[in-house]
Amino acid sequence: MQNRSFILGIFTGVCGAAISLVLIQSVGMGTTRWTVGKKMDHIASLLEENYVEEVNETAMADGAFWGMTASLGDPYTTYFTADEMQSFLTDLEGSFCGVGVTVIYDEDAQCLRIVSVMDGYPAKEAGLQAGDYIIAVDGEDVRGQDGNTVAAKIQGKEGTEVTLQTLRGQQQQTYTLTRQEVQVQSVYGQMRPDGLAYIAITSFNSNTYDQFSSTLTQLRAQNPLGLILDLRDNTGGILDVANEIADDLMGEGVIVYTVDKAGNRVDYTSDADALGLPLAVLVNGQSASASEVLSGAIQAHGDGILVGTQTFGKGLVQKTFGLEDGSALKITVEKYYTPNDVCIQGVGLTPDEVVELPEGKISPALLSEGEEDTQLERAASLLLEDAG
Numbered sequence: 001m002q003n004r005s006f007i008l009g010i011f012t013g014v015c016g017a018a019i020s021l022v023l024i025q026s027v028g029m030g031t032t033r034w035t036v037g038k039k040m041d042h043i044a045s046l047l048e049e050n051y052v053e054e055v056n057e058t059a060m061a062d063g064a065f066w067g068m069t070a071s072l073g074d075p076y077t078t079y080f081t082a083d084e085m086q087s088f089l090t091d092l093e094g095s096f097c098g099v100g101v102t103v104i105y106d107e108d109a110q111c112l113r114i115v116s117v118m119d120g121y122p123a124k125e126a127g128l129q130a131g132d133y134i135i136a137v138d139g140e141d142v143r144g145q146d147g148n149t150v151a152a153k154i155q156g157k158e159g160t161e162v163t164l165q166t167l168r169g170q171q172q173q174t175y176t177l178t179r180q181e182v183q184v185q186s187v188y189g190q191m192r193p194d195g196l197a198y199i200a201i202t203s204f205n206s207n208t209y210d211q212f213s214s215t216l217t218q219l220r221a222q223n224p225l226g227l228i229l230d231l232r233d234n235t236g237g238i239l240d241v242a243n244e245i246a247d248d249l250m251g252e253g254v255i256v257y258t259v260d261k262a263g264n265r266v267d268y269t270s271d272a273d274a275l276g277l278p279l280a281v282l283v284n285g286q287s288a289s290a291s292e293v294l295s296g297a298i299q300a301h302g303d304g305i306l307v308g309t310q311t312f313g314k315g316l317v318q319k320t321f322g323l324e325d326g327s328a329l330k331i332t333v334e335k336y337y338t339p340n341d342v343c344i345q346g347v348g349l350t351p352d353e354v355v356e357l358p359e360g361k362i363s364p365a366l367l368s369e370g371e372e373d374t375q376l377e378r379a380a381s382l383l384l385e386d387a388g
Contacts, residue, residue: 082326084152105147136165189215197224204237226278226383236289258334279304280379288312306351315345
């Protein structure tokens with residue numbers, strides 16, 4: 001109905017009142033068959049000559065490039081400005097200037113959802129929580145925008161401020177935070193009183209494997225009865241890093257394989273050296289991408305059991321293509337498959353033991369002090385039974 005009203009020169013608002021008149025003028029396109037480039041140039045000229053305000057040519061061009069990728073309907077294929085590309089690369093290095101949150105793009109809500117809040121950083125101190133949706137940044141509604149683009153808006157120079165508007169349930173809240181350098185410690189490990197080793201991996205950054213290898217070596221020296229690997233709320237990262245960790249944990253076989261547009265297949269494999277301990281992997285609805293590669297390989301080969309809830313379901317691989325001006329395209333170039341030939345895109349992995357957290361809690365980060373982590377404790381009990 002809105003399109004028809006626009007053609008008639010009337011835009012009907014929510015209340016049904018005519019709030020604007022539009023003049024319809026022929027631009028004399030005729031029947032000439034235009035190339036895409038010629039049409040874009042013509043549109044740009046019309047905007048520059050006729051738009052009532054000043055036109056920012058750079059912003060207009062960036063919007064056009066972003067629109068080309070958005071037309072594919074794939075939230076993982078996007079255009080990066082030079083600043084956004086630099087922010088993306090910085091994230092993968094494991095340090096950046098931001099507010100201290102880990103986020104995932106929620107396709108249903110069409111915005112970023114916070115999956116964890118880091119201790120000691122502005123977001124935690126201000127009261128942001130896992131499960132909050134980020135709907136605006138510095139007053140700009142960011143719903144429907146690419147997740148990496150929104151993340152780049154949240155990041156910035158150390159000491160500068162950013163205002164986030166969030167949605168928690170039906171309640172909107174606004175926070176003004178001062179950005180600071182965030183050093184991402186993506187691996188945490190400890191020995192439990194029951195004799196089990198516990199390692200949590202929060203993301204797969206360029207420094208994650210070194211952190212994991214060091215932590216595993218320290219814990220193995222204490223002769224654990226088994227290992228609990230916690231990948232809950234881990235939204236992914238660098239595929240090669242996940243494959244390196246899988247190689248340390250599982251025996252010989254295919255970790256994952258990818259298939260591109262032309263049907264070309266590439267296998268990523270593990271050698272025969274395995275962990276040699278009972279292994280349980282914790283997953284949930286925020287376990288995505290590279291964390292699904294790792295947990296899917298372990299499950300498929302029977303090297304460990306998965307405990308928790310259905311994973312996110314991202315079975316796509318992206319590659320970045322740098323452009324001369326520092327901008328870039330991030331394009332989905334492959335689908336990946338678990339060793340048992342399953343592409344989990346939009347589906348996810350089903351745990352061997354489906355265990356929910358206490359009612360209303362979707363993440364261990366939301367558990368109240370003293371509240372039982374039912375998923376963790378079930379994994380522990382299964383490993384202790386296996387250890388005899």
